[in-house]
Amino acid sequence: MRFTLRPLALIGLATLATQAHAQYTLPPLPYAYDALEPVISKEIMTLHHDRHHATYVRNLNAATAELAQVFAHQGSLMDLEREIALQSAIKFNGGGHINHSLFWESLTPVSNSSFPTSGPLKKAVDSQFGSLDALKSTMTTNALGIQGSGWSWLIYHPSNKTMEVVSTADQDPVLGATPLLGIDIWEHAYYLDYLNDKASYLQHIWSGELHLLLYPLSLSAYRDVS
Numbered sequence: 001m002r003f004t005l006r007p008l009a010l011i012g013l014a015t016l017a018t019q020a021h022a023q024y025t026l027p028p029l030p031y032a033y034d035a036l037e038p039v040i041s042k043e044i045m046t047l048h049h050d051r052h053h054a055t056y057v058r059n060l061n062a063a064t065a066e067l068a069q070v071f072a073h074q075g076s077l078m079d080l081e082r083e084i085a086l087q088s089a090i091k092f093n094g095g096g097h098i099n100h101s102l103f104w105e106s107l108t109p110v111s112n113s114s115f116p117t118s119g120p121l122k123k124a125v126d127s128q129f130g131s132l133d134a135l136k137s138t139m140t141t142n143a144l145g146i147q148g149s150g151w152s153w154l155i156y157h158p159s160n161k162t163m164e165v166v167s168t169a170d171q172d173p174v175l176g177a178t179p180l181l182g183i184d185i186w187e188h189a190y191y192l193d194y195l196n197d198k199a200s201y202l203q204h205i206w207s208g209e210l211h212l213l214l215y216p217l218s219l220s221a222y223r224d225v226s
């Protein structure tokens, strides 16, 4: 299923009007570029982080800087046109920055695989999906169903303490729920290693055991899923 996104206006454009624009920075990888081999090559990780993610950050900063200039004006219709035009750039590049920042944290070398074999998370996964293998299968089916570019997510709803597998298109981030695990389904994430074989990419990335629930935002959710 597609996850419903809130309008961009609800996530802070008004706040930007009263402040200097935010400056975002490219976070370093939490491991070496070749740490995920042979599942994901050093070449892919270098391009993906240093080129793709860096470009999202650079374009996001350019767009927010321009938006700050627009907000500094009196407010002509031309300013409003510029403001509207910038929203798609902020959504795309801001989403790209959020999603990739989470993605780097959700990957880990095979040797560090740490999906818990007991405790509240294991219990919640078993309760909702039947088993970790069933969760993998559900998420793989979800990811294979994405047409074009997008992301497959395991998210957590704090309101009813349930998890759900959803997808978002392009670089849309998860909003209104806590992302626990995300898989980049853009071709740039796997093409050099797997060509157009998305299924093989997913099979191998799961065989490396993604490091579930490492996101800082998910730590409270982790304690809350029991």
Ligand SMILES: [Fe+2]
Pocket (backbone or CB within 6 Å): 048, 052, 100, 184, 186, 188, 189
């Ligand atoms: Fe990507």
